[in-house]
Every structure is written in C-alpha cells, then in structure tokens.
Amino acid sequence: MTHEFYIKRCLELAVLGIGNVSPNPMVGCVIVVDDKIIGEGYHQKYGEAHAEPNAVKAVIDRFGADAETLLQQATAYVNLEPCAHFGKTPPCADLFVKHKLKKVVIGNRDPFSGVDGKGIEKLKNARIEVESGILDEECKYFNRRFFSRIQKQRPYIILKWAETANGYFSTLDGHQKWISGALAKRLTHQWRTEEDAILIGKQTAIMDNPQLTSREWPGKNPVRLVIDKDLQVPQSNHIFNSAAKTIIFNEVKTDVIDNVHYIQMEDMHFYLAQKIAFQLYLMDVQSVIIEGGANILNQFLTANLWDEARVFTAPNSWPNGLRSPIINGELREQIHIGLDKLSIYINHTI
Numbered sequence: 430m431t432h433e434f435y436i437k438r439c440l441e442l443a444v445l446g447i448g449n450v451s452p453n454p455m456v457g458c459v460i461v462v463d464d465k466i467i468g469e470g471y472h473q474k475y476g477e478a479h480a481e482p483n484a485v486k487a488v489i490d491r492f493g494a495d496a497e498t499l500l501q502q503a504t505a506y507v508n509l510e511p512c513a514h515f516g517k518t519p520p521c522a523d524l525f526v527k528h529k530l531k532k533v534v535i536g537n538r539d540p541f542s543g544v545d546g547k548g549i550e551k552l553k554n555a556r557i558e559v560e561s562g563i564l565d566e567e568c569k570y571f572n573r574r575f576f577s578r579i580q581k582q583r584p585y586i587i588l589k590w591a592e593t594a595n596g597y598f599s600t601l602d603g604h605q606k607w608i609s610g611a612l613a614k615r616l617t618h619q620w621r622t623e624e625d626a627i628l629i630g631k632q633t634a635i636m637d638n639p640q641l642t643s644r645e646w647p648g649k650n651p652v653r654l655v656i657d658k659d660l661q662v663p664q665s666n667h668i669f670n671s672a673a674k675t676i677i678f679n680e681v682k683t684d685v686i687d688n689v690h691y692i693q694m695e696d697m698h699f700y701l702a703q704k705i706a707f708q709l710y711l712m713d714v715q716s717v718i719i720e721g722g723a724n725i726l727n728q729f730l731t732a733n734l735w736d737e738a739r740v741f742t743a744p745n746s747w748p749n750g751l752r753s754p755i756i757n758g759e760l761r762e763q764i765h766i767g768l769d770k771l772s773i774y775i776n777h778t779i
C-alpha cells in the first residue's frame with residue numbers, strides 16, 4: 430500500500446474525535462510492519478492520550494513480548510507531526526524514539542509554536558527516517574479548524590441558513606416560520622455536535638426562542654453565543670436553560686450566573702464580526718457555526734469573516750418576506766437532503 434493509503438486511514442481514525450478534542454487537532458496514527466497494520470489509535474478526547482501512544486499501546490496489547498521487536502521494524506503514519514512539547518501529555522516524538530521506530534510518515538507539519546518542526550527534528554536526531562507532506566492539502570483541510578486558530582488567530586467560521594426557493598429568509602414581521610425539512614434539521618444538529626460554538630443575533634433569540642442544542646443527534650451541545658447589546662432577550666427563553674453553556678455578548682455587564690456567562694464589549698456596532706472572532710480566539714473556541722439571523726450573517730459576510738457557508742434551499746416559494754444573504758464563494762458541493770437542496774460554499778478570499 431502507498432503512504433497516501435495509510436495517511437487516509439489516519440484521517441478515518443482521527444475524525445472519530447470530532448467535537449471532543451478541540452482546541453486540539455484531530456489526529457490518527459497507524460503502525461505498519463511488512464505492509465500490515467499492527468496497531469491503530471486516535472486522539473479521542475481533549476486532555477487524554479494523543480493518537481501515537483494509543484497506537485503504540487494497541488501494538489503492545491496485541492503482541493505483548495514481541496511488541497518491542499515489531500516496533501523497531503515499524504513505520505508509523507500520522508496525519509500531524511508528533512508533538513515535541515510537554516502539554517497535558519508527554520511528547521509523542523519521545524515515545525517513538527523510546528521504542529526505536531524505523532520510520533515515521535507525516536501528513537502536516539504542526540504549525541503550533543511548541544512543535545513546528547521540533548517533533549521531526551527529535552525523530553531525525555534519533556536516526557528515525559522521516560517523510561513529511563503526504564496528502565498535505567487534504568490533511569490541512571481536514572484540520573481546518575485547528576489551522577485557522579493557530580495560523581489566523583481566529584476560529585473557523587461556518588455560516589448556515591435556510592431559504593425558500595425564491596430567496597426569502599424570514600417573514601416580514603419576523604415571526605418564526607420554518608423553511609427547511611426534518612432531515613435538514615437532523616443534519617444541522619449533527620453539525621452542531623462538530624463545532625465548539627453556535628452564534629445567533631438578538632432578534633433570532635427573541636422571535637424563534639431557539640434551543641440551539643444537538644438534541645436530534647448523539648454528541649455534545651455547542652456553547653451558545655448570543656449578540657444581545659442591551660440584554661433584551663427574556664430570561665425565560667430556552668437559551669438560558671441548563672442544556673449548555675451560554676455566552677451573552679453585551680454592552681451592560683461582565684458576569685457569570687451558573688451556565689450563563691455575560692461578556693461586556695464596547696461599541697458593538699463597530700467591527701462586531703472582527704471583535705467576536707478575536708474574543709472567541711482568546712477563549713480557545715476553534716470553530717463557530719452562525720445560524721442567523723440575516724442581520725448577523727450579513728455582518729460576517731461584509732467583513733469577509735467566513736470560511737464556509739451551508740445553505741438549505743427549500744422547494745417551496747413564499748409570496749413575500751425578507752431576503753436571504755447573497756453569497757459569493759466557490760460552490761463546492763450541492764446535494765439533496767430530503768426535499769431540500771444543500772449548497773456548500775467555500776471562501777477562498779480570506
């Protein structure tokens with residue numbers, strides 16, 4: 430098998446950690462001898478073991494006394510450079526050195542300053558052969574949330590909304606009227622399990638009284654973020670319930686009341702998108718899905734602060750309403766989700 434085959438296997442394993450490892454990257458590791466996989470592992474949860482010790486442990490558990498000899502003949506594949514620093518766990522590069530692996534094949538070099546080539550250097554200094562840059566672009570896109578935080582100092586930003594066949598987003602008077610179907614809703618809940626946070630504007634919080642949970646998909650709820658300058662959303666609304674942490678960005682106070690955190694900001698009407706992006710970076714929020722309304726979505730579009738947009742277009746038209754945001758970006762994918770069409774756009778200009 431090719432290096433690409435085993436790096437792809439690393440990604441298959443790594444993705445099992447989605448939603449549970451942030452702000453760490455998703456990493457998988459495969460250990461191979463004579464073109465046979467003898468052990469696999471992935472980073473399962475933030476604060477717990479990285480992919481590499483899990484894969485080495487799998488070899489030791491399976492082969493017992495023979496494990497050390499096998500590891501000395503082995504090539505380890507890993508989609509991100511093994512770490513070189515003492516974080517929540519000891520350096521993975523040291524582990525490979527300790528077990529005297531023969532070769533290490535890497536997807537991306539890790540841009541995090543604590544690693545950034547130092548893992549590769551440790552391996553090479555111990556005379557372990559290293560190859561790096563296998564499926565480099567694919568691995569980078571796979572860990573786009575992590576790369577955004579480290580290299581752009583902001584979270585990966587996903588815009589998401591539903592519109593009618595003739596381009597309407599909401600009713601004229603603002604009352605909630607559902608546009609997309611049941612399958613789209615379930616898929617949205619899956620997406621919510623995959624991102625650190627979900628953001629909405631004040632009007633959406635008032636008119637829709639949304640829960641912003643992942644209740645129709647197994648997995649965690651994202652942190653709920655609301656733009657509410659003057660604290661006008663009623664305390665009885667679902668976003669204040671205990672289902673998830675909620676952060677209210679406002680101009681009135683900074684406070685913590687149980688799971689509700691208030692963060693005071695200045696002059697929210699100026700550069701809101703930029704301020705929110707930076708604030709989330711400071712809080713180690715690595716990704717955010719923005720679910721409306723049109724006002725907030727348009728501000729992120731105008732600021733060109735978005736990476737991906739996911740738009741459901743329903744089959745039905747409305748006679749009137751408020752218009753959806755207009756998006757310019759590469760149309761990467763278009764598929765049907767039940768009766769709705771899902772269009773995924775990527776922003777290459779950022």
Ligand SMILES: NC(=O)C1=CN([C@@H]2O[C@H](COP(=O)(O)OP(=O)(O)OC[C@H]3O[C@@H](n4cnc5c(N)ncnc54)[C@H](OP(=O)(O)O)[C@@H]3O)[C@@H](O)[C@H]2O)C=CC1
Pocket residue numbers: 589590591592598599600602603604605606608629630631632633634636637656657658659697698699701720721722723724725726728
């Ligand atoms: N089709 C879909 O996918 C979705 C539809 N909806 C629908 O959209 C409607 C709500 O959308 P929309 O009216 O656009 O409202 P938003 O939810 O985007 O909230 C807009 C409000 O947020 C506040 N705000 C906006 N920018 C700033 C800023 N820079 N600083 C401080 N506060 C700011 C303003 O309040 P203030 O005036 O007090 O400053 C503004 O009125 C509802 O009808 C809802 O049902 C909602 C989400 C998704």
Ligand SMILES: Nc1c(N[C@@H]2O[C@H](COP(=O)(O)O)[C@@H](O)[C@H]2O)[nH]c(=O)[nH]c1=O
Pocket residue numbers: 590591606607608609613614617629633634637638639640641642720721741
């Ligand atoms: N109306 C509309 C959407 N609305 C979005 O979903 C939120 C409701 O979330 P929840 O209360 O958790 O179900 C709502 O406030 C708004 O952000 N989404 C869609 O996929 N299609 C739709 O037609």
Ligand SMILES: [Zn+2]
Pocket residue numbers: 479480481511512519520521522
């Ligand atoms: Zn590590």
